[in-house]
Amino acid sequence: MSEDRVDVRKTYKLLINGAFPRSESGRSYEVATAEGAFWANVAQGSRKDVRDAVVAARAAQAKWWSATAYNRGQVIYRLAEMAESRRTELGEHVAVAEGIDGGEAEAAVSRSIDRIVWYAGWTDKITQVLGGANPVAGPFFNFSLPTPSGVVGVLAPQDSSLEGFVDSVLGPICAGNTVVVVASERRPTPAILLGEMSATSDFPPGLLNIITGYTAELSPTLASHEDVDGIDLEGAGEDANDLASAAAGSIKRVLRPRTNEDPSSLRRLRAFVETSTVWHTIGQ
Amino acid sequence: MTEHDLANSQLGSLSYDPALESASIARLRASYGLFIDGSFTDASAHERFVTLNPANETTLATVAQASSADVDRAVAAARRAYDTVWSKTTGAQRAKYLFRIARLIQERARELAVVETLDNGKPIRESRDVDIPLAAAHFFYYAGWADKLDHAGFGADPQPLGVAGQIIPWNFPLLMAAWKLAPALAAGNTCVLKPAETTPLSALVLAEILQQAELPAGVVNIVTGDGSTGAALVDHPDVDKIAFTGSTEVGRLIQQRVASSAKRLTLELGGKGANIVFEDAPIDEMIEGIIDGIFFNQGHVCCAGSRLLVQESVADEVLRRLVRRVEQLRVGDPLDKNTDVGAINSAAQLERIKELTAFGESEGATRYTSSCVLPESGYWFAPTVFADVSQSHRIAREEIFGPVLSVLTFRTPEEAVAKANNTKYGLACGVWSEKGSRTLWVAERLRAGVIWANTYNRFDPTSPFGGVRESGFGREGGRHGLEAYLNV
Numbered sequence: 001m002s003e004d005r006v007d008v009r010k011t012y013k014l015l016i017n018g019a020f021p022r023s024e025s026g027r028s029y030e031v032a033t034a035e036g037a038f039w040a041n042v043a044q045g046s047r048k049d050v051r052d053a054v055v056a057a058r059a060a061q062a063k064w065w066s067a068t069a070y071n072r073g074q075v076i077y078r079l080a081e082m083a084e085s086r087r088t089e090l091g092e093h094v095a096v097a098e099g100i101d102g103g104e105a106e107a108a109v110s111r112s113i114d115r116i117v118w119y120a121g122w123t124d125k126i127t128q129v130l131g132g133a134n135p136v137a138g139p140f141f142n143f144s145l146p147t148p149s150g151v152v153g154v155l156a157p158q159d160s161s162l163e164g165f166v167d168s169v170l171g172p173i174c175a176g177n178t179v180v181v182v183a184s185e186r187r188p189t190p191a192i193l194l195g196e197m198s199a200t201s202d203f204p205p206g207l208l209n210i211i212t213g214y215t216a217e218l219s220p221t222l223a224s225h226e227d228v229d230g231i232d233l234e235g236a237g238e239d240a241n242d243l244a245s246a247a248a249g250s251i252k253r254v255l256r257p258r259t260n261e262d263p264s265s266l267r268r269l270r271a272f273v274e275t276s277t278v279w280h281t282i283g284q
Numbered sequence: 285m286t287e288h289d290l291a292n293s294q295l296g297s298l299s300y301d302p303a304l305e306s307a308s309i310a311r312l313r314a315s316y317g318l319f320i321d322g323s324f325t326d327a328s329a330h331e332r333f334v335t336l337n338p339a340n341e342t343t344l345a346t347v348a349q350a351s352s353a354d355v356d357r358a359v360a361a362a363r364r365a366y367d368t369v370w371s372k373t374t375g376a377q378r379a380k381y382l383f384r385i386a387r388l389i390q391e392r393a394r395e396l397a398v399v400e401t402l403d404n405g406k407p408i409r410e411s412r413d414v415d416i417p418l419a420a421a422h423f424f425y426y427a428g429w430a431d432k433l434d435h436a437g438f439g440a441d442p443q444p445l446g447v448a449g450q451i452i453p454w455n456f457p458l459l460m461a462a463w464k465l466a467p468a469l470a471a472g473n474t475c476v477l478k479p480a481e482t483t484p485l486s487a488l489v490l491a492e493i494l495q496q497a498e499l500p501a502g503v504v505n506i507v508t509g510d511g512s513t514g515a516a517l518v519d520h521p522d523v524d525k526i527a528f529t530g531s532t533e534v535g536r537l538i539q540q541r542v543a544s545s546a547k548r549l550t551l552e553l554g555g556k557g558a559n560i561v562f563e564d565a566p567i568d569e570m571i572e573g574i575i576d577g578i579f580f581n582q583g584h585v586c587c588a589g590s591r592l593l594v595q596e597s598v599a600d601e602v603l604r605r606l607v608r609r610v611e612q613l614r615v616g617d618p619l620d621k622n623t624d625v626g627a628i629n630s631a632a633q634l635e636r637i638k639e640l641t642a643f644g645e646s647e648g649a650t651r652y653t654s655s656c657v658l659p660e661s662g663y664w665f666a667p668t669v670f671a672d673v674s675q676s677h678r679i680a681r682e683e684i685f686g687p688v689l690s691v692l693t694f695r696t697p698e699e700a701v702a703k704a705n706n707t708k709y710g711l712a713c714g715v716w717s718e719k720g721s722r723t724l725w726v727a728e729r730l731r732a733g734v735i736w737a738n739t740y741n742r743f744d745p746t747s748p749f750g751g752v753r754e755s756g757f758g759r760e761g762g763r764h765g766l767e768a769y770l771n772v
Contacts, residue, residue, distance in 0.1 A: 129437065134762055136744035137421070144748050144764065150731075229753065241544035248539030250708070251532065251551065251754045265439075267772070274752045275759050278727050280720075280737040 012042040012188070014049060014212060015195040017056035018205025024048050029213070031188060034099025042188050045213035047221040050180065053209035054225055057151045057178035060206025065148055065176040069124035075202045076174060077120035082197040083113045090162060090193055097161040097187035112163045119170040126175060126269060139282045148176030149253055149272040150229035153222035155215060155243075158235045161187035165194065168234055169208060171268030180209045180228070182219060184235065188212040215239075223247045230272045233257060300614070303621040305408045310398040312485065315346045318354055318508060319491035321361035322501025328353045333510070335484055338405035339618050339627040339662040347484045350507035352516035355476070358505035359520050362447045362474040365502030370474050371444070375431030382427030382469060384497040389420040389462075392493065396486055400458055401618045403485040405627030405663070406581050408619050418743055419462035422761075425745035426466035429766060433471065436763050438772040444472035445548055445771055446524035449517040451538075452487075453530045454480035454629050455584040455685075459743075461487050463760045464527055465504060466745075471769035473525070476505045478517055482630045484508040515541075523547060527768060529586075531683075532709070532754050550758025550768045552586065552750055554683040555711030558704035559589035559740060560726065562697075563598045565716035569738065571605050574689070577714055577740035579613060579625055579667055583687040584633070586755070587712035589740050591673075591680060592691045593700050599693045603671055606689075607652045610667045615656040625687060628663040637665050637686035644670045644679040649690070675706055683709070697722060701729045710752035714740045733759070 012031075013020040022028075027044035064072070083090060087109050095105035130146040152172040157164030161184050169179050183191035195210040211218060216239055223231055223243040230253035233240045240257065247254050255271040315332065317324035327348035334343050350358070370378075389396065393416045400411040433442050448468045452460035461477060468475050479487040491506050507513055511534075518526055518541050528538050529552040542549050559577050561570055577589025594602045618626035628634040645651055649670040658664040665686055673680050673690040680690050694700040704713055712734040715723045727735045733751045736742060743749065748759035758768045 132763070134744070134746040134748070136742070136747050138742065138744070140739065140742065142744070142747050144762065147752075149752070244543035245540045248536050248543060251536060251539065251553065251756060253757050254543075256546075270767075274733060274757075275748045275750070275764050276727075276733060276735065276752075277748050278724075278735045278737060279739055279742050279747070280723070281739050 012040050012192050012212065014043050014045055015192075015199070015208065015210040016049065016053045017209065018199060020196075023213070024052070031186065033096045039096060040189060042192070042212045045182075045211035045218060047218065049211055050218050050221045051225070053180040053211060054151060054227055056206035057180050057209055058227055060204055061148070061150055061178040064178055064204060064207050069127065072174070072176070073120045073123040076116060076123065076170065078201040079198055079203070080113050080116040080120060082201050083109075083116065083194065086193070086197065087113070090190060093190045093193055094162050097190055098159070108163050112166045115163065115166050116170060119174040122174050122269065126273070130270065130273060131275070134277070136279070141280045141282055142277065144275050144277040146175065146273040147276045148172075149274055150177060151227060152177045152179050152272045153225070153228045153231040154179055154181040155219055155222070155231070155233055155235035156181050156183050156191060158184050158186065158215070158237065162190035162194065164234070165191045167268060168232055172230070172232070172272045173207060175269055175273045177230075177272050178207050180211065180222060182215050182222065182235065183210055183212050185213070185215045219243055220246060223252070224249055226250045228252060230254070232271065300622040302617070304617065305398055305401070305619045305621060307398060307402060307619060309395055310402055311395060312345050312399065312402070316348065316484070316488045316508070318348045318350050318358070319488065319504075319506040320354070320358045321505065322495070324491070327351060328357075333481070335403060335482065337402050338482075338629050339659070341661050344402055345485060347488070347508045350509040350513045352512075355507055355513060355516040355520060358476045358507050359447060359449075359517075359522050361502035361505050362476050363522055365500060366446055366474040369500045370503050371472060375433060378470060378472065379427045379430035381497055381499050382423050382430060382466060385493060385499070386420045386423035386427060388493045388496055389416065389423065389490075392489070393417070393420070396458060396489055398619070399489055400486045401626070403483045404454065404457060405618050405629050407623040407626045408621055409623065410581060415456055415459045418745070419458045422459070422462040422466045422745040426470040426765075429467075430470040433766070433770070436766050438767065438770055442770040442772050445769060446473060447522060448473045448475045448525040448527060448769060449478070449520065449523040450475055451478045451514045451517065451526070451528045451530065452480060454483040455581060455586070457483040458486040458490060460529055461490055463529075467760070467765045468527075468769045469503065471766055473769050474503045476507060476517060476523070478507050478509065478514050481510045518542065521545075525549070525769065527758070528552070532756075535756060551756035552758070552760060553754065553756040555586045555588070555709045555751065555755050556591055556681065556683055556707045557587050557589045557712040557714070557732070558591045558593050559714035560593045560700045560704055560716065561595060561598070561602060562717035562719070562722065563595045564718045566718060566738070567601070567605070570716045571602070571609055573714065573716065573738070573740045574606060575609055575613070578689040579687050580741050582625055582628055582665070584629060584685055585741065587734060587741065588685075589712075589714050590684060590689060592689055593703055594691060594693050595700075596693045596695050603669075603691060606669055610652065610654050610669055613654060613656070613667050615654065615664070615666060616659060625667055628665050628686065631663055633685065634663040634665060637684055637688065640679060640682060640684045641668060641688055644673070644677065644688075644690070647677045647679070649673045649677060649679060675703060681707065697726055701726060705729075705731045708754040711755035712736065
């Protein structure tokens with residue numbers, strides 16, 4: 001009798017506050033391959049899960065920002081190291097999720113990991129690039145520093161399951177924000193894998209929280225949540241206008257989807273950054 | 285002499301003879317039209333409204349009420365000017381127009397100061413020494429950027445957005461016009477500016493200055509009117525950008541209204557600034573700073589230091605000296621060069637201040653109000669300090685936008701930071717201490733766009749200004765201010 005190995009399959013869960021819970025609702029939904037075959041049952045996050053994630057993100061934000069920029073860079077770089085060692089697995093998931101061949105998927109994984117490295121190098125540069133000293137007409141030392149908006153909600157791109165996800169979450173994280181992201185609804189597993197890697201990359205609990213589920217169900221909670229400071233509507237689809245309007249309730253910073261983004265653009269780094277200006281008297 | 289005797293002596297009240305600036309220097313006309321496509325024009329429906337001198341309720345002039353059809357004309361003029369003229373100028377050409385405007389404002393500074401004081405009610409000392417010089421400085425500063433945009437940190441050849449709709453408040457009428465127009469024009473946009481309903485005049489004098497500068501027709505259009513004029517501008521489909529300064533309440537509505545469009549938006553909204561005083565702060569400078577922080581411009585300042593957080597160990601002394609200093613403030617004719625506190629800008633604003641201060645008393649705070657004699661006509665509110673305020677009081681949470689200070693206390697730096705951040709706003713804060721390391725520690729933790737250390741209410745064209753959280757987003761001033769008007 002042949003002994004074909006029965007593989008051990010994984011339960012795909014949420015990432016909230018450094019833990020991997022099933023949805024508090026107990027729900028899950030079926031995710032299919034690009035060809036339409038069954039691929040996985042994925043936790044179907046609820047609005048309560050979103051709110052729990054926001055609480056975790058808020059609690060983590062001050063600590064993440066008070067870490068040194070050098071330290072934050074190393075934490076993000078560590079994620080690239082973890083991803084590099086699981087390239088094959090990431091590639092399989094990207095290929096299945098996006099319906100592309102292995103070579104293309106591998107290239108997408110490479111670009112994603114390189115993007116993480118790019119962001120790792122930014123943490124200790126943005127202060128100088130986006131800030132500076134201001135020559136005011138008076139006896140004051142005056143300087144402006146980029147500071148994080150706080151807690152950022154992200155609706156990850158629906159198509160680009162890994163590369164787009166990396167860009168949309170690491171921009172705000174790199175600038176000192178904590179993130180609650182709703183992963184691609186139909187293509188969530190590459191994001192879930194990256195979330196697992198973040199947990200072994202010195203990401204403090206609450207820095208990156210990943211909710212899987214139905215974007216249209218979860219996004220209004222994120223857009224209208226009073227303790228969310230900004231929202232990236234990349235994956236919002238046709239709900240983007242309504243969500244932008246809901247975000248106005250607490251004057252959130254809103255990043256609208258834009259086509260043909262130049263990859264070297266700093267738009268995602270700037271989107272959730274505030275400019276804090278300090279005047280200090282000069283005297284004897 | 286006891287404190288009480290001092291406050292009530294001749295020395296304490298320091299009476300000065302009046303030193304009046306002449307109202308005729310304003311050269312006001314009886315009526316003003318809309319400034320569209322380079323010339324003054326009547327409103328299409330021929331509607332007009334009156335702008336008052338809030339210090340005595342007399343009529344200064346009548347002003348055209350722009351309808352949505354007028355806004356449409358103004359936007360069309362701005363679009364035409366953008367397409368045919370302004371987008372084809374070089375940065376160096378734009379720079380020279382802006383330098384001209386700066387110089388013309390300086391040349392007509394005395395006239396503008398009087399216009400501003402008549403229309404707004406602010407002391408002539410402030411319009412003369414702050415509003416008008418800073419407005420000129422803003423144009424001068426952004427003039428220099430117009431041909432250097434490649435070096436502003438937004439990549440090579442950053443492009444303008446197109447037509448900018450700009451809505452400004454009544455507290456610093458000309459200065460807010462300068463904050464809006466100067467960076468927009470430097471970046472290559474054309475503008476439709478909507479001044480506040482109660483303070484349209486200095487913007488209309490600015491329109492004359494734009495004519496004298498020979499700025500091409502349609503590059504700047506000025507439409508006066510009420511909220512409906514602003515709404516027409518916000519909703520106009522051919523406007524690419526809205527910049528608004530005003531209340532958080534209106535800012536929220538604007539953000540909702542532009543949510544379904546591709547318009548860019550920057551908002552500079554309300555605040556409830558905390559002025560944090562540590563026990564080691566230099567007391568004389570600090571008392572003057574607290575006074576300036578809340579009574580400058582009658583407290584009609586979005587970044588006003590309206591919450592004073594004093595370390596418990598010095599709270600009694602600070603409060604005693606504050607109350608004495610408040611008693612010495614000269615309240616009265618805004619045209620008097622000795623006046624410290626002028627008129628409240630409008631009857632509506634006075635009503636709001638009275639309503640909120642009544643809550644201060646009914647919620648249990650202790651009220652100290654200056655015994656100054658208020659003029660019989662006009663809108664006036666005596667400088668007021670509330671002690672024994674707790675964080676849940678409405679006067680500690682809501683923006684009063686008037687000469688009213690709420691005093692709270694704290695024991696540790698952590699508590700000061702927690703209390704300062706306990707608000708939905710995040711515009712400005714002050715920190716008073718001789719210990720630099722502590723000042724920077726506090727500054728790092730404050731959620732505010734501007735932090736003044738051992739000073740308050742300082743503004744400069746090179747220094748980015750703007751809020752976090754519900755105080756809005758986007759910056760005005762400095763290199764950062766260009767971002768609001770560039771497609772980056």
